[in-house]
Amino acid sequence: MSAADQAEAPSAGPLHRLQVAVDAPQHSGLSDPLSYRAAQAWPPGTLLQVPLGKRELLGLVWDAPGQDLAPGGQVLPDEELREVGEVLDALPPLSASWRRLLEFAAQYYQRAIGELALSVLPPQLREVSAKQLQAKLKKLAKLPPPPVPEAPPVMPQLSEAQQAALAQLDGMLQASPEAAAPTPVLLYGVTGSGKTEVYLRAAEQALAQGRQVLVLVPEINLTPQLEARFAERFAGRRIVSLHSGLTPAQRLQNWLAAHLGQAELILGTRLAVFASLPRLGLIAVDEEHDPSYKQQDGARYSARDLAVYRARLEKVPVILGSATPSLESWHHANTGRYQRLVMPQRIGGGAMPRVRLFDMNTLARTKGVTTALTAPLLEALRQRLARGEQSLIFLNRRGYAPVLHCGECNWKSDCPHCSAWRVFHKGDRSLRCHHCGFAERVPMACPTCGNLDIAPLGRGTERLEEQLAQALPGARVARIDADSTRHKGQLEEQLGAVHAGEVDILVGTQMITKGHDFRRITLVAAVNPDGALFSSDFRAPERLFALLMQAAGRAGRDAEVAARSEMWVQTWHPQHALYQALQRHDYEFFAASQLAERESAALPPFSHLALMRAEARTAEGAQAFLEAAAALAQALPDAQQALIYPPVPMSVARVANVERFQMLIECGQRSALQRLLWHWLPLLQALKREHRGLLRWAIDVDPLAI
Numbered sequence: 001m002s003a004a005d006q007a008e009a010p011s012a013g014p015l016h017r018l019q020v021a022v023d024a025p026q027h028s029g030l031s032d033p034l035s036y037r038a039a040q041a042w043p044p045g046t047l048l049q050v051p052l053g054k055r056e057l058l059g060l061v062w063d064a065p066g067q068d069l070a071p072g073g074q075v076l077p078d079e080e081l082r083e084v085g086e087v088l089d090a091l092p093p094l095s096a097s098w099r100r101l102l103e104f105a106a107q108y109y110q111r112a113i114g115e116l117a118l119s120v121l122p123p124q125l126r127e128v129s130a131k132q133l134q135a136k137l138k139k140l141a142k143l144p145p146p147p148v149p150e151a152p153p154v155m156p157q158l159s160e161a162q163q164a165a166l167a168q169l170d171g172m173l174q175a176s177p178e179a180a181a182p183t184p185v186l187l188y189g190v191t192g193s194g195k196t197e198v199y200l201r202a203a204e205q206a207l208a209q210g211r212q213v214l215v216l217v218p219e220i221n222l223t224p225q226l227e228a229r230f231a232e233r234f235a236g237r238r239i240v241s242l243h244s245g246l247t248p249a250q251r252l253q254n255w256l257a258a259h260l261g262q263a264e265l266i267l268g269t270r271l272a273v274f275a276s277l278p279r280l281g282l283i284a285v286d287e288e289h290d291p292s293y294k295q296q297d298g299a300r301y302s303a304r305d306l307a308v309y310r311a312r313l314e315k316v317p318v319i320l321g322s323a324t325p326s327l328e329s330w331h332h333a334n335t336g337r338y339q340r341l342v343m344p345q346r347i348g349g350g351a352m353p354r355v356r357l358f359d360m361n362t363l364a365r366t367k368g369v370t371t372a373l374t375a376p377l378l379e380a381l382r383q384r385l386a387r388g389e390q391s392l393i394f395l396n397r398r399g400y401a402p403v404l405h406c407g408e409c410n411w412k413s414d415c416p417h418c419s420a421w422r423v424f425h426k427g428d429r430s431l432r433c434h435h436c437g438f439a440e441r442v443p444m445a446c447p448t449c450g451n452l453d454i455a456p457l458g459r460g461t462e463r464l465e466e467q468l469a470q471a472l473p474g475a476r477v478a479r480i481d482a483d484s485t486r487h488k489g490q491l492e493e494q495l496g497a498v499h500a501g502e503v504d505i506l507v508g509t510q511m512i513t514k515g516h517d518f519r520r521i522t523l524v525a526a527v528n529p530d531g532a533l534f535s536s537d538f539r540a541p542e543r544l545f546a547l548l549m550q551a552a553g554r555a556g557r558d559a560e561v562a563a564r565s566e567m568w569v570q571t572w573h574p575q576h577a578l579y580q581a582l583q584r585h586d587y588e589f590f591a592a593s594q595l596a597e598r599e600s601a602a603l604p605p606f607s608h609l610a611l612m613r614a615e616a617r618t619a620e621g622a623q624a625f626l627e628a629a630a631a632l633a634q635a636l637p638d639a640q641q642a643l644i645y646p647p648v649p650m651s652v653a654r655v656a657n658v659e660r661f662q663m664l665i666e667c668g669q670r671s672a673l674q675r676l677l678w679h680w681l682p683l684l685q686a687l688k689r690e691h692r693g694l695l696r697w698a699i700d701v702d703p704l705a706i
């Protein structure tokens with residue numbers, strides 16, 4: 001508890017007015033904390049039940065001035081306020097700095113505080129009674145500390161670049177509490193340069209000072225390996241993970257361990273940025289460029305950006321690590337807002353894999369036949385097989401084939417509910433829509449003309465796996481994608497098999513290209529990456545480049561095999577500047593050229609965007625709402641500084657029979673954009689009531705996908 005909280009500690013008395021943040025439904029228009037009466041002055045950060053309408057729900061005592069539950073907006077006299085229900089008083093209140101983080105995030109991403117706060121707390125907190133929670137806390141307190149190891153962990157000799165980076169970080173970790181917040185660090189290190197070791201050593205420093213360490217990773221599937229590395233290094237310390245793959249009970253238990261300060265190291269995905277950490281001393285964000293740090297529904301927050309904000313708020317160092325930093329972070333390093341620490345070489349001096357751009361135009365074309373497995377690629381795979389080395393083939397499309405087609409009548413397996421094809425999955429013989437989930441058994445014959453000869457068009461990972469097994473008999477082929485890892489434990493098992501050398505060729509989606517420290521892979525192939533080159537999304541090249549660099553980084557991680565490791569890109573556009581930069585492993589050139597383009601087009605990071613989306617039963621309904629919203633904005637003081645583009649259909653316009661439109665708002669100044677949204681969005685509640693056909697609208701501040 002901070003000093004400020006203690007000053008407001010409960011005192012007995014007849015009646016106290018409390019402000020409580022609750023997750024009120026959006027249509028109620030209640031976005032600020034509400035006033036209640038209580039017999040005690042529970043301090044801000046206390047969790048308790050409160051009545052709202054006919055329901056009782058979990059709320060959080062807040063320190064902001066509240067609205068009073070009165071029609072017409074008049075302030076209710078104390079006696080008319082409703083009384084709070086059960087108080088979860090065994091739980092120490094959430095700290096003032098946690099509440100400031102929540103306030104900032106709610107304001108910045110334009111959500112109500114109560115909605116955001118309740119969505120980032122473990123869901124089980126809403127269900128437990130005060131008594132049950134007390135029991136859980138007692139059980140936690142009795143947990144024995146992890147056993148102290150007999151021998152100290154084996155620690156590698158640091159490389160020069162690692163030492164230099166750590167010297168800087170040590171300085172920040174030792175800084176006095178009165179000093180200004182440390183500058184955020186961008187740890188720019190090529191794949192395999194030992195960034196993780198830097199997080200480990202910096203964490204060790206912070207832990208030695210009795211502080212807690214928060215490590216963010218982009219995806220759940222990266223947590224097991226990293227958790228193992230941290231557990232090995234920090235045996236004897238309590239490490240917990242926080243991500244959406246945990247059971248509700250585990251998630252609550254881990255969250256409580258962090259909140260009580262028992263857990264020293266917290267490893268998690270984006271939601272962990274909101275963990276309550278009373279002794280936070282360091283934040284590390286691994287693969288900081290990764291799009292999964294951005295939440296894609298509800299409060300669309302960026303965990304990376306919030307990590308930077310939180311570090312400044314709590315005056316602790318934050319490390320953003322990547323081999324291909326986001327252009328935003330790179331730009332901040334160029335302008336001095338972030339401090340760049342560079343690790344230009346792989347550990348052990350291993351070379352980066354040689355990148356071969358294979359020109360698909362050189363192949364003789366056979367009508368109707370598209371090859372993903374070209375003869376030269378098969379030859380390269382055979383060489384690896386003969387040497388007992390592993391290969392990885394990357395194709396960002398799961399399923400057997402993206403569409404099923406009838407050659408007679410031209411029928412295609414479209415989704416009746418979406419403007420998209422249904423994907424053919426051979427494993428369970430289904431046609432499945434990846435947008436709305438609608439699935440049916442594959443028809444025996446064409447549903448429109450009865451032709452029996454319907455054929456898959458194109459290729460997904462499932463088909464690639466099958467073709468590889470046919471082309472290379474005897475090779476042990478494994479596939480990792482969202483379909484093959486649906487059940488708990490499957491992913492760990494499959495990754496374990498790769499690490500144990502039980503797999504010769506690994507096929508998969510981008511899941512396998514990130515972060516994994518595979519030791520025996522000497523060939524990585526991207527068989528069909530061109531699609532992203534011509535996307536309408538201005539961030540598509542940045543994402544493709546990062547993905548391919550990451551994928552390349554899985555090859556030759558062992559210095560012994562690095563010299564003969566290769567990255568193979570099959571493309572119809574080998575001269576494209578993106579591939580040329582990839583071939584030279586030249587992130588810096590790529591970043592500079594992209595930033596120059598962004599600057600001349602006034603795109604982020606040289607401008608600030610928000611995306612307003614509307615969903616309706618009809619396209620006209622969605623469009624009309626956005627047009628009316630734009631008209632309302634024109635009357636606002638900050639509208640002159642903003643450019644509001646005309647609404648356009650989203651790239652997949654119809655999903656589950658709902659039509660979706662979006663409208664881009666661009667502003668030179670972040671603050672002007674914030675002010676505009678602040679004045680504008682409240683008007684849209686009333687506007688929505690006038691537009692009966694509208695189902696929902698939402699705002700995405702700093703949108704990633706456009």
Ligand SMILES: Nc1ncnc2c1ncn2[C@@H]1O[C@H](COP(=O)(O)OP(=O)(O)OP(=O)(O)O)[C@@H](O)[C@H]1O
Pocket residue numbers: 156157158159162189190191192193194195196197323347515516517553
């Ligand atoms: N100083 C060192 N001496 C010897 N081995 C090291 C050292 N630092 C790291 N390693 C080992 O080198 C390998 C690569 O390191 P690490 O996984 O930290 O790289 P990385 O930069 O995080 O890579 P990526 O960006 O590809 O995830 C690991 O197996 C790690 O244990």
Ligand SMILES: [Zn+2]
Pocket residue numbers: 415416417418420433434435436437438655656
């Ligand atoms: Zn669908």
